[in-house]
Amino acid sequence: MKGFVPPPRYSGMPYGNEPLPITREITVTEGISVKNLAEKLGIRAKDIIASLLMSGVFVTVNQSLDAEMVKDVAAKFGASAAVISYEEELENQAIEDVLDVGNTDVVEVPRAPVVTVMGHVDHGKTSLLDAIRETNVAEGEAGGITQHIGAYKVKFTKEGSPASGREIVFLDTPGHEAFTRMRARGAKVTDIVIIVVAADDGVMPQTLEAIDHAKAAEVPIIVAVNKIDKPEANPDRVKKQLADRGLIPEEWAAGAEGTVFVEVSAKKRIHLDLLLEMICLVSDIKAPKATPGRKAVGSVLEAKLDRGRGAVATVLVQDGALHLNDSYIVGNTFGKVRAMFDDRGRAIEEAGPSTPVEVLGLESMPDAGDTFLVVADRDKAKSIAQYRKMKERDAQLAKSSRVSLEGLAEQIRQAGVKDLALIIKGDVTGSVEVLADSLAQMSTEKVRIKVIRSGVGSITESDVLLAAASNAIVIGFNVRPERKAADLAQQEGVDIRLHSIIYELQDEMRLAMMGLLEPVFRENYLGRAEVLNVFRIPKVGVIAGCRVQDGVIRRDCEIKLTRDGEQLFKGKVSSLKRFKDDAREVTNGMECGIGLGGFSDIKEGDLIESFSTERLAADLGALTSAKA
Numbered sequence: 001m002k003g004f005v006p007p008p009r010y011s012g013m014p015y016g017n018e019p020l021p022i023t024r025e026i027t028v029t030e031g032i033s034v035k036n037l038a039e040k041l042g043i044r045a046k047d048i049i050a051s052l053l054m055s056g057v058f059v060t061v062n063q064s065l066d067a068e069m070v071k072d073v074a075a076k077f078g079a080s081a082a083v084i085s086y087e088e089e090l091e092n093q094a095i096e097d098v099l100d101v102g103n104t105d106v107v108e109v110p111r112a113p114v115v116t117v118m119g120h121v122d123h124g125k126t127s128l129l130d131a132i133r134e135t136n137v138a139e140g141e142a143g144g145i146t147q148h149i150g151a152y153k154v155k156f157t158k159e160g161s162p163a164s165g166r167e168i169v170f171l172d173t174p175g176h177e178a179f180t181r182m183r184a185r186g187a188k189v190t191d192i193v194i195i196v197v198a199a200d201d202g203v204m205p206q207t208l209e210a211i212d213h214a215k216a217a218e219v220p221i222i223v224a225v226n227k228i229d230k231p232e233a234n235p236d237r238v239k240k241q242l243a244d245r246g247l248i249p250e251e252w253a254a255g256a257e258g259t260v261f262v263e264v265s266a267k268k269r270i271h272l273d274l275l276l277e278m279i280c281l282v283s284d285i286k287a288p289k290a291t292p293g294r295k296a297v298g299s300v301l302e303a304k305l306d307r308g309r310g311a312v313a314t315v316l317v318q319d320g321a322l323h324l325n326d327s328y329i330v331g332n333t334f335g336k337v338r339a340m341f342d343d344r345g346r347a348i349e350e351a352g353p354s355t356p357v358e359v360l361g362l363e364s365m366p367d368a369g370d371t372f373l374v375v376a377d378r379d380k381a382k383s384i385a386q387y388r389k390m391k392e393r394d395a396q397l398a399k400s401s402r403v404s405l406e407g408l409a410e411q412i413r414q415a416g417v418k419d420l421a422l423i424i425k426g427d428v429t430g431s432v433e434v435l436a437d438s439l440a441q442m443s444t445e446k447v448r449i450k451v452i453r454s455g456v457g458s459i460t461e462s463d464v465l466l467a468a469a470s471n472a473i474v475i476g477f478n479v480r481p482e483r484k485a486a487d488l489a490q491q492e493g494v495d496i497r498l499h500s501i502i503y504e505l506q507d508e509m510r511l512a513m514m515g516l517l518e519p520v521f522r523e524n525y526l527g528r529a530e531v532l533n534v535f536r537i538p539k540v541g542v543i544a545g546c547r548v549q550d551g552v553i554r555r556d557c558e559i560k561l562t563r564d565g566e567q568l569f570k571g572k573v574s575s576l577k578r579f580k581d582d583a584r585e586v587t588n589g590m591e592c593g594i595g596l597g598g599f600s601d602i603k604e605g606d607l608i609e610s611f612s613t614e615r616l617a618a619d620l621g622a623l624t625s626a627k628a
């Protein structure tokens, strides 16, 4: 029977270990269970289990599979599998819904704009939010909005105004930190930013920071010139100062794109209705829309652990509608809407687009900025959440896609043309300006260099946050990052470059753009410990009971776990304890418990070696001459 090719069979095992020829394609969603994959492939679940068992992997019928496994299994049964995220599935579903013209559930309707208030400290952000909340609660609503759930909705009413009757959502956490943290996590919730400037104080450093953040997010700005009730108020000075920074008041802009300025007093409640009216008008330019007939998609604004109520999250429903008893995933946890409350503390059964709601019924705490997605049923929610949790450890997705000078050329290759955003901090105004100009001029056909902030002073947390949210690189010229900023940069994977000679910096940029900049790392050995015992602690995971044999193990160091000379794990220490207490470091001769994140394959006799990684500056001289 030479040349015999077995016919494709869609049930039962493929012949021997020979995969079937690929004859079809399937698309599955992340975290699909064995059972559902079997259905997709038209085979029995136990065939998948058997096939995986042959490669040494034991799975159960309801277990979620990761993308690699799905692809392998599918290939064995003659299919090539594309694995998409749940967000992508929803998007596909949305496209299908739109094509399905007969479906009346998918009608698009305008939704209320969502507004964030930013500005310098003490310029009146909180007062303004409070004043708007108190004056715009419809009559007859006893008590008004007393709940602070992170956002509230008001109705604008003014006789004769075309915008009368429209609603606006205000995010109740003023300031650019919250805004940028959300954005750094990929959440885009704000439609309009209000920059509050006190008319008696004028433009201040945080005013400028707020403008940078709003611009980087490409969100329209309205300026509220506050405290005009004060005798020393000088709104014209504020306008001039901001016009110098590119925010030209509409009345001066003459045809060009102007910014709406509204003179208000939060304290005396002057022109608050005008501000609301302007928000409606500015919102009309983009005219945000939503589809209440779809399953809800939103973002977490706040989450807290409440005595008696468990994990409670404020969710801003951005599209679709959320209903009582809907199952959802949020971040890597999931749940079912057991109860919902609006910003007035009233229990509600449905929340449409642009509605902030408090949601009860979470399995565990999500983070602010996490996406909230309603899914068809609880099993699906659970399996996706499980899968994401599993993936979280190795995949810090957002971070790996973050730009770095070393990775720049690769990203250009993938993206074609790339915008490279820079934040430049320096020691004197003159050098910062020269740098900003000279770097911007280095733009090529492939890389557009865009300086999104430049200023004098050390690199702050705010710089790093802006960089994280805008995928920018931070350049320090004769300045260093503050300690907290350095920590945050490491956490967020933001690339900070420190230089003191302009042409070296330019060389580095040039090489990065050509893809010639290699990161140079050095591992510095710190110490070694032997595993004496292995403890399996419910909910915590596996802990290696060790004795340090040499040097030191530190809480913040990196480690390698080796068995008989073979390296099985490399990563960070996730916990370090002496007896029951957390320890910063444990030295030679002492015993300790070490947790290795989710890594659990630890055995007695394994060796744990600790080290720190140091990034060395690239040798630009050698690189330049190598290229020449």
Ligand code: GDP
Pocket: 119, 120, 121, 122, 123, 124, 125, 126, 127, 128, 174, 226, 227, 228, 229, 230, 264, 265, 266, 267, 268
């Ligand atoms: P935030 O730090 O920007 O949130 O500022 P606050 O809302 O806490 O206000 C700072 C101070 O300015 C408080 O003492 C307020 O009472 C005062 N303030 C806020 N708005 C006005 C206003 O319109 N007029 C006057 N006179 N004072 C105001």
